[in-house]
Amino acid sequence: MLSGAQRDRIARQIAEIAAAAGDVLNCFRSDQCRREMKADGSPVSEADLAAEAELKRLLSAAFPDLPIISEENTASHDLAPGAGFLLVDPLDGTRSFLDGGKDFCILVALIENAVPVAGAIHAPAEGASWWAGASAWRSRDRAFAGVETLKPAPLRPGLRRAVVSRHHAEGASLDFCARLGIGSVRHENSALKFVRLAQDEADLYPRLGRTMQWDIAAGDALLRSLGGGIYDLAGNALRYGPRSAGWANPDFVAFRCVQDRPADSLMAPAGA
Numbered sequence: 349m350l351s352g353a354q355r356d357r358i359a360r361q362i363a364e365i366a367a368a369a370g371d372v373l374n375c376f377r378s379d380q381c382r383r384e385m386k387a388d389g390s391p392v393s394e395a396d397l398a399a400e401a402e403l404k405r406l407l408s409a410a411f412p413d414l415p416i417i418s419e420e421n422t423a424s425h426d427l428a429p430g431a432g433f434l435l436v437d438p439l440d441g442t443r444s445f446l447d448g449g450k451d452f453c454i455l456v457a458l459i460e461n462a463v464p465v466a467g468a469i470h471a472p473a474e475g476a477s478w479w480a481g482a483s484a485w486r487s488r489d490r491a492f493a494g495v496e497t498l499k500p501a502p503l504r505p506g507l508r509r510a511v512v513s514r515h516h517a518e519g520a521s522l523d524f525c526a527r528l529g530i531g532s533v534r535h536e537n538s539a540l541k542f543v544r545l546a547q548d549e550a551d552l553y554p555r556l557g558r559t560m561q562w563d564i565a566a567g568d569a570l571l572r573s574l575g576g577g578i579y580d581l582a583g584n585a586l587r588y589g590p591r592s593a594g595w596a597n598p599d600f601v602a603f604r605c606v607q608d609r610p611a612d613s614l615m616a617p618a619g620a
């Protein structure tokens with residue numbers, strides 16, 4: 349079992365590695381970036397693959413004993429990695445990246461005994477990073493200057509603000525917000541939705557639709573360090589590793605903060 353200090357050190361290390369892969373992505377910011385569609389209908393580009401290669405190189409050197417499960421390395425999806433492994437998404441928000449947008453990011457998380465114990469999110473277009481082990485931090489620039497500690501924010505009475513996917517805000521997720529009486533819904537791409545929660549810009553992020561574990565593990569690590577987390581619709585904290593559904597997630601709700609309240613109680617319809 350890793351200590352809090354070890355988790356914090358690893359979190360900073362993987363944040364720096366994610367930022368290095370972000371430099372690779374920034375080299376491909378043009379409409380000439382080659383791309384194709386995967387079997388699931390999502391795009392993959394040469395930028396995804398180049399960032400993944402850089403992440404694999406740096407993570408393998410830093411953590412030689414940890415298996416790496418990465419979105420674009422389909423062979424890794426068949427691994428039974430054991431108690432400790434890394435989950436990697438080299439480019440989350442590929443559509444936005446290819447369209448010239450800014451809301452895309454790189455995700456790396458360390459899983460220990462099915463729990464994300466350290467994670468990092470890097471946004472190359474901004475040069476910003478967020479990372480967490482036992483505690484959480486933010487840097488607004490690529491040089492990691494002016495690092496800020498993120499502090500847990502108290503749970504307010506009622507949930508007022510939601511963030512949902514811009515490209516995948518299917519009716520089910522929006523209906524979920526309506527049932528909870530959410531008054532403000534913000535749309536955004538990629539795992540930067542977890543950043544909005546961590547920075548107290550939203551209270552919850554519901555996702556009723558297909559996602560994969562590498563899409564959310566880094567965000568879950570960030571939220572857990574701040575008193576929140578990601579829960580299935582029965583209120584159980586998500587666990588990570590291969591299962592009968594492969595690496596797919598169940599429908600979930602991510603909360604900025606739960607404190608000592610059961611997560612399922614926060615999903616009760618408005619007026620219940």
